[in-house]
Amino acid sequence: MNTNHVETLIIGAGQAGLSTGYHLRRLGRPFLIVDAHDEIGDVWRRRWDSLRLFTPARYDALPGMAFPDHGFAFPTKDQMADYLQAYAERFQLDVETGVRVDALTRTDEGFLVDAGARQYTADNVVVAMGNQQQPKLPEFAADLSPAITQLHSIAYRNPGQLQPGTVLVVGAGNSGAEIGLELARTHKVVVAGRDTGHLPFRIAGWPSRLLLSRVVLRLVFHRLLSVATPIGRKAQAAAHSGGGPLIRTRPRELAEAGVVRAPKMVGVQDGLPVLADGQVVAADNVVWCTGYEPGFSWVNIPVLDGVTPRHDRGMVPEVPGLYFTGLHFQYAFSSGMVQGAGRDAERVAKAIAARPVTAPIHQGRVPLASK
Numbered sequence: 098m099n100t101n102h103v104e105t106l107i108i109g110a111g112q113a114g115l116s117t118g119y120h121l122r123r124l125g126r127p128f129l130i131v132d133a134h135d136e137i138g139d140v141w142r143r144r145w146d147s148l149r150l151f152t153p154a155r156y157d158a159l160p161g162m163a164f165p166d167h168g169f170a171f172p173t174k175d176q177m178a179d180y181l182q183a184y185a186e187r188f189q190l191d192v193e194t195g196v197r198v199d200a201l202t203r204t205d206e207g208f209l210v211d212a213g214a215r216q217y218t219a220d221n222v223v224v225a226m227g228n229q230q231q232p233k234l235p236e237f238a239a240d241l242s243p244a245i246t247q248l249h250s251i252a253y254r255n256p257g258q259l260q261p262g263t264v265l266v267v268g269a270g271n272s273g274a275e276i277g278l279e280l281a282r283t284h285k286v287v288v289a290g291r292d293t294g295h296l297p298f299r300i301a302g303w304p305s306r307l308l309l310s311r312v313v314l315r316l317v318f319h320r321l322l323s324v325a326t327p328i329g330r331k332a333q334a335a336a337h338s339g340g341g342p343l344i345r346t347r348p349r350e351l352a353e354a355g356v357v358r359a360p361k362m363v364g365v366q367d368g369l370p371v372l373a374d375g376q377v378v379a380a381d382n383v384v385w386c387t388g389y390e391p392g393f394s395w396v397n398i399p400v401l402d403g404v405t406p407r408h409d410r411g412m413v414p415e416v417p418g419l420y421f422t423g424l425h426f427q428y429a430f431s432s433g434m435v436q437g438a439g440r441d442a443e444r445v446a447k448a449i450a451a452r453p454v455t456a457p458i459h460q461g462r463v464p465l466a467s468k
Contacts, residue, residue, distance in 0.1 A: 129217070155168035219418075230391060232389055240368070242369065245368070264381070266289065269291060278356065287357045290362075
């Protein structure tokens with residue numbers, strides 16, 4: 098097994114991990130970023146084909162590099178992926194792809210990370226993977242008839258993956274609404290789930306360019322709704338209890354496309370989905386838009402409350418040297434957006450730079466042993 102040592106190991110090469118690397122590079126501290134995907138940006142490339150960001154390009158840039166599109170365009174997921182790859186290349190961030198971390202443990206000297214046939218030791222570890230990693234499915238999904246095609250939204254790409262007939266989209270949040278609207282062009286679609294509400298304006302319209310960009314994104318999401326304000330702390334608690342309103346899709350558009358709204362799915366009867374009102378849906382396909390679990394089971398350090406890490410703005414006071422970035426509402430509502438990643442990463446990088454150096458500063462990795 099190859100064992101390498103690095104001062105700071107960053108796990109995840111998405112916007113949070115790359116931003117952390119950028120700030121550490123500016124502070125003159127060595128680091129290595131590892132990522133399970135084959136290429137930087139694959140976390141975006143593997144989403145459904147028609148996905149676009151909810152925020153304009155002017156708010157989708159990481160520190161030091163503007164997004165290459167006009168300010169009020171809404172980038173596609175592939176444009177975002179290409180931007181992340183170009184960002185890593187421009188700032189010469191040291192990234193190893195195809196490295197899936199199996200375990201993170203604490204040692205007397207720091208931390209040990211197991212990743213297949215590789216091991217890394219580090220003085221600091223930054224978990225930059227967000228808390229929406231593992232698809233979440235209800236237990237009764239296994240009871241559906243094998244004749245029904247099932248996909249979670251993480252695996253959905255386009256309507257061609259589904260068989261002809263009726264599609265039940267389970268989950269009426271943003272993913273469910275957008276996927277349901279797309280599928281309505283080729284299938285009969287039922288979207289099951291509670292009404293999450295919707296924005297009272299179109300995000301691509303001229304009024305929203307002023308209101309959404311200058312007021313909502315910069316003032317409300319980035320500054321007002323933060324853990325530093327009473328209203329922000331209330332919003333943080335509410336954000337963890339359920340999904341937000343529909344942002345791009347409006348209920349009228351779903352109705353005009355022929356999408357049928359229905360109560361949430363509660364079980365299975367004779368292999369078919371059953372809704373809260375007792376209705377049995379003769380579905381040929383089910384697309385689960387039921388969200389994600391954090392996926393931190395590989396963190397073998399007692400810092401999780403259930404499945405969620407305990408932290409103070411990304412720092413873990415009880416475990417010096419352990420940090421998180423990219424978490425939902427890590428510091429503010431914007432933490433889960435591209436525009437919030439850079440600010441959270443800068444705070445973490447400065448905390449790392451303030452720690453005592455236990456070995457001579459070196460760039461890159463230093464092989465310790467091969468065994």
